Amino acid sequence: xxxxxxxxxxxxxxxxxxxxxxxxxxxxxxxxxxxxxxxxxxxxxxxxxxxxxxxxxxxxxxxxxxxxxxxxxxxxxxxxxxxxxxx
Numbered sequence: 001x002x003x004x005x006x007x008x009x010x011x012x013x014x015x016x017x018x019x020x021x022x023x024x025x026x027x028x029x030x031x032x033x034x035x036x037x038x039x040x041x042x043x044x045x046x047x048x049x050x051x052x053x054x055x056x057x058x059x060x061x062x063x064x065x066x067x068x069x070x071x072x073x074x075x076x077x078x079x080x081x082x083x084x085x086x087x
Contacts, residue, residue, distance in 0.1 A: 005062070018054060022047045 026042040033039055
């Protein structure tokens with residue numbers, strides 16, 4: 001089961017985005033087959049893999065943003081502390 005810790009509106013947008021990506025891949029697969037005479041398959045499993053990869057990237061980026069936010073807050077706290085020490 002894939003879960004995203006995000007607002008419901010954001011999750012709905014991401015669901016639509018993943019659906020569009022999967023549908024575009026299916027269309028491009030047909031174009032690829034027609035132009036190159038080679039087969040590529042877009043399956044429900046590939047859609048689940050897309051969701052899994054997207055979930056991992058989303059989680060990683062969220063962690064990076066949380067870390068950056070903490071770092072910025074720490075820096076601002078130190079600046080405020082220094083300002084109070086100087087005054």
